[in-house]
Amino acid sequence: MGDSAAFEWICDQLEERTALNRLEARGTVRLALKKAGLEPSRVVPAQMKVLIEKRLCDELAACGVGDATRLCDSLAAAVGAIDAGPPGVDSPDDVFRRLGRS
Amino acid sequence: MELLAAVGVVTFTVVALVIGLRMLISWTRTREVTELLVGLPLLCLGPLAFPSGIIGFRTLETAPQVAIPLIGFAALMLAIGGCCPAIFTYRVFRPRSGFARGAAIALPIVLALDWILRCSTGGFDYRSIHYDSLFYLPWILRIAALSWAGGESLRYWRLMRRRLALGLADPVVTNRFALWGIGIGCGAISTLLALLSIVLTSDAVGLDARYSLGISAVALISAITLFLAFLPPQRYIRFLEARAESA
Numbered sequence: 001m002g003d004s005a006a007f008e009w010i011c012d013q014l015e016e017r018t019a020l021n022r023l024e025a026r027g028t029v030r031l032a033l034k035k036a037g038l039e040p041s042r043v044v045p046a047q048m049k050v051l052i053e054k055r056l057c058d059e060l061a062a063c064g065v066g067d068a069t070r071l072c073d074s075l076a077a078a079v080g081a082i083d084a085g086p087p088g089v090d091s092p093d094d095v096f097r098r099l100g101r102s
Numbered sequence: 103m104e105l106l107a108a109v110g111v112v113t114f115t116v117v118a119l120v121i122g123l124r125m126l127i128s129w130t131r132t133r134e135v136t137e138l139l140v141g142l143p144l145l146c147l148g149p150l151a152f153p154s155g156i157i158g159f160r161t162l163e164t165a166p167q168v169a170i171p172l173i174g175f176a177a178l179m180l181a182i183g184g185c186c187p188a189i190f191t192y193r194v195f196r197p198r199s200g201f202a203r204g205a206a207i208a209l210p211i212v213l214a215l216d217w218i219l220r221c222s223t224g225g226f227d228y229r230s231i232h233y234d235s236l237f238y239l240p241w242i243l244r245i246a247a248l249s250w251a252g253g254e255s256l257r258y259w260r261l262m263r264r265r266l267a268l269g270l271a272d273p274v275v276t277n278r279f280a281l282w283g284i285g286i287g288c289g290a291i292s293t294l295l296a297l298l299s300i301v302l303t304s305d306a307v308g309l310d311a312r313y314s315l316g317i318s319a320v321a322l323i324s325a326i327t328l329f330l331a332f333l334p335p336q337r338y339i340r341f342l343e344a345r346a347e348s349a
Contacts, residue, residue, distance in 0.1 A: 037264025102128035
């Protein structure tokens with residue numbers, strides 16, 4: 001299953017801007033996503049922004065990343081610019097929201 | 103006892119009829135296949151399978167020429183009612199899974215072949231039925247399909263609850279995952295209860311009264327959860343929103 005553009009973007013950013021290697025960066029983001037009930041394959045930029053603001057900072061600090069707060073502020077400001085690509089199939093949330101209006 | 107057992111079944115039939123029709127009407131407007139995959143099984147399991155099955159089994163001795171086609175019709179409705187939630191689950195929760203796609207394709211094929219085989223071999227004449235492994239196959243497949251549908255929805259509800267804590271989910275939509283999971287999961291439990299009654303008594307015509315009562319209770323729970331999922335009263339919506347705000 002392919003991971004979303006938002007997931008790939010944040011992992012690339014962490015790998016580039018911290019001392020975390022690729023495996024550590026992806027693992028840290030996956031852990032934060034799991035705690036937030038989000039999935040790497042479906043997470044969208046708007047959800048990633050909230051994740052960065054509310055969860056990722058703590059995860060990065062726990063990994064020993066210095067000045068995690070400033071890094072997260074910068075990432076949260078930039079994440080909105082990600083091109084999420086063309087909309088794929090409806091997410092389960094979209095379907096269940098629509099079913100409630102039927 | 104019979105009257106008590108009828109309460110749950112009748113309630114489920116009415117709720118399934120109303121929601122099923124609403125979903126089908128919505129599908130004619132939106133052409134979204136998910137609406138069809140929710141509406142069709144509710145109509146098949148509730149207002150179509152229950153009455154035809156009950157009348158079929160009650161009249162099997164006195165008017166078999168009417169009863170046997172009715173039982174066959176009920177079996178077809180139960181098969182459709184088992185297939186649609188499985189296809190829905192594949193499309194909504196596991197669209198990229200090869201295993202889920204395989205299950206969603208194989209299940210209707212196997213159940214259709216089983217139904218055709220029974221039609222051609224008198225398999226709906228329950229007076230002379232053989233309780234062999236072929237008899238139990240559609241029962242087990244339906245239980246598996248409905249359990250899968252319920253389980254996937256409840257799994258996603260757990261994810262949604264975590265999102266809710268971050269303000270990333272709507273409390274009413276989150277709750278709908280739980281309600282659909284319980285409602286459709288009840289279908290698996292009631293099928294299992296019917297199967298247990300048949301296995302323990304070797305009699306599919308007249309279900310044991312205790313199991314009938316159990317099926318009725320489960321049908322009542324299913325009716326309540328499906329009603330709250332798709333026709334929630336404003337008061338219930340306000341309750342969910344207030345609870346989410348206070349959390």
